[in-house]
Amino acid sequence: MRGRNLLIIGLAILLGLIAVYFANSYFSGIDERQAREAEENRMAQIVVASQDFQFGTPLATTNIRMANWPANSVPQGAFTSVEEATRGGRVALRPIVIGEPILNSKVSGEGGRATLSAILPEELRAVSIPVNQVTGVAGFVRAGDVVDVLLTRQIPGDGADSSDQMTNVVLENVLVLAIDQVANENATEPQVGQTATVQTDIIGAQKLTLARQVGSLSLALRNVENQDVGGTRVVTRNDLGAAGLYIPERERNQAGARGVDAPRRPTGPTMAIVRGTESQTYEVKRKGGN
Incomplete structure (x- = not known):
């Protein structure tokens, strides 16, 4: 009987030790998980906009502030102090909204100026073409829109008179950088301009420069998500x-x-x-x- 009691006691002790082990493991897992979550939720401070920025707006202590940001998702190029962000007279190169982080890619360098050349990709060019209320889609083409550029000119060759006209697409799916000197992508009100500045490669810039000498140019506004090109043809008077x-x-x-x-x-x-x-x-x- 005594041996049986000892066996029961030993079994109880063993089960107790196992329970303690699993309990420790469970609570240790909770502690580790909580520590990991605490690390992930650790906040950092970065510079954000305290008011809306337009193209060319200088960064100053009156329009930026420090804000808490999850440490594991701080955007690349963010500034960690107001002094660093305002040093050297930086200006906005793109529109920035309230609460948005101020990033290196959206502002000029120290002593920089707001110029279109600062935001142009290295292999592309900016070229301006004349527009008016009709050829500029009644002022609804704004910076940030995507357009096709159409050329209307006299049909070349013997026997063609001034009434023999043709229209063809010179460039498709080109980005509008500015209308006149307005390069604000957030502007939505129609504004009739006299020039449109578009982004294209060097060959496209040559085509536009020649096209404006031989005929009249018009813009055709297209859906910004429509990336299809090709399939265009020359349209003549017979097509009317x-x-x-x-x-x-x-x-x-x-x-x-x-x-x-x-x-x-x-x-x-x-x-x-x-x-x-x-x-x-x-x-x-x-x-x-x-």
Whole structure:
């Protein structure tokens, strides 16, 4: 009987030790987890905007402040003191909203100025083109929008007169950096400008410079998420349909003198057939047409 009691006591002690072990492990895990969460939630202090910044706004003690920020998610390039952020006369290169961290990438260096060249990628260029209320989409094109640039000019070649016009797309999906001297991406009110500055590569800059010499340029506003390019073609007067065709006054007068209707201009492709010294033009029906 005594041996049995000792066995029971020993088993109870063993079970107690096991329970203590598991309890210690459990509470140690809680402590470790809490310590890890405390480390993750440790706050750091960084510089944030205390008011909205526009392009070119100087950083000063009156428009920035220190704010607590989770230490494990401090943005790269954040400033850790007001003195560092305002040193050397830094200015905003991009719009910054209240409460947003002030980052190196959004402000100039010490002694810097707010210039478009400071935010241009190294391989790209900024080039300006003339616009007005019509060609600039009634002032609804703003800095930060994406546009296509269209060129309207006279059709080249012999036999073409001043009324023979064509329109083609010079550049697609280009970013507008500024309208006149306004480079604020947060501006939403329409404003009619005289120049639009767009971002393109060096070849695109050459195309725009030449295009504004040979014809008139227009902007076509597009959805900023639409990245599709290609598939465009040259549009001529024939694409406007019969209602948009222009018949020269000389032809109208000749037809009126004969008491007949003015000749109908072709609305599609044509083919000229020469028989001896006489030439006759025929309309070429499109595939599937009547």
